[in-house]
Amino acid sequence: MRSPSEFRKGKPGFYPDQSVYAEFACAEFGLHFRDLDGGSGLLFSVASRDRLLHFGAGRCSWYPQNSATASMLASDKHFASSILREAGVPALGGEYFFLHDRHRAHRPAGHERSDAIDCFRGLGGTAFVKPLTGSRGDFAQAVHDEAVLVRYLDDVVKYYDAVLIQPIVEGTEYRVFLLDDDMLYCARKYPPSVTGDGVHTVRELLAAHNDTLRARGLSPASLPDRDPSLDAIPAKDERREIPGRMNLSAGGTMVLADAPSETAIILARQAARAIGLRVAAIDMFVDIGGKPDANEIIEVNSNPSIRLLEDSNRGDLILKIWHHSFVAMGLL
Secondary structure, three states, X not given: OXXXXXXXXXXXXXXXXXXXXXXXXXXXXXXXXXXXXXXXXXXXXXXXXXXXXXXXXXXXXXXXOOOHHHHHXXXXXXXXXXXXXXXXXXXXXXXXXXXXXXXXXXXXXXXOHHHHHHHHHHOOXXXXXXXXXXXXXXOOEEEOOHHHHHHHHHHHOOOOOEEEEEXXXXXXXXXXXXXXXXXXXXXXXXXXXXXXXXXXXXXXXXXXXXXXXXXXXXXXXXXXXXXXXXXXXXXXXOEEEOOOOOOHHHOOEEEEOOOOOHHHHHHXXXXXXXXXXXXXXXXXXXXXXHOOOOOEEEXXXXXXXXXXXXXXXXXXXXXHHHXXXXXXXXXX
16 A cells, blocks of 8 residues: 555645545545646545545535534634534633624624633733634734734734633643544644754744744744743754644644543544534643543634654555545445
8 A cells, every 4th residue: 555655655745635645545545536737736636436525624624524514613713612612522712803894784792802810810911812714823822912913913813803711721632533433543732842953042033933834824922022032042952842733734743652541532522513513623732730530621623634654654544534534425
């Protein structure tokens, strides 16, 4: 069996991971893969003898067995959290706020930008803030100062309509990937980091890290400008973590791991069922505040990336995921 990396050879840098995996799976299962956008991978079809299915990058879901309604509910972090809590599943929650006045007549009071400042003050002037419908960790960060929050909202409004403000929670972060009720894999998540070279300061290393994020279309990592530790020069190969988001696309690390507990698996299943997803990646905090039984769902992902599996040489799991999709849609 060829590996996913072999199908990646010769592809442009922007070529979607899932398009690589679809072609890989088609070769394994005897289906026909056809690129429909000049080799970009942004639009393609998969065909059997009597059925044809189209896939597209961007807002399109790679998992057609998830209904459009369930996928959209999962993409709105407030909606998803509200559904989980209604179902008795512990979730971080938070309050949502719009950053412009458009459509103000169609929403209740208490969710405007000025209300976001009041909410932040109510949390003691420290919170975790992220776009309401964002992905890949874009603009997800801890904020510890009201003036910083104001600048943050000024930046985010250029790209997003609304934000979610949550209390900061300390715990160990895991992702549980489910196909229907079966856990396919679990991964532990670690924050991004920079590695010293014995020459450049942390600030300079962070600037290079942020340039890479901007090139990927993501917001830069945020650290206090006046922190004197940023002017230190780390020794060669010394690792300095960047606190906040842990998304793989934002420079974080995920490592395949055993599930932290049976409780975590049960919570993940309950979360996916509550939203109505057949394929889901459930991000959660466990051991919150050092308490073994304290677990909360962070997000429910209806269109999760699976690049971790390629990087971990688990092409077999990639095939299981695509086999699930092909069977669900009648291609196999």
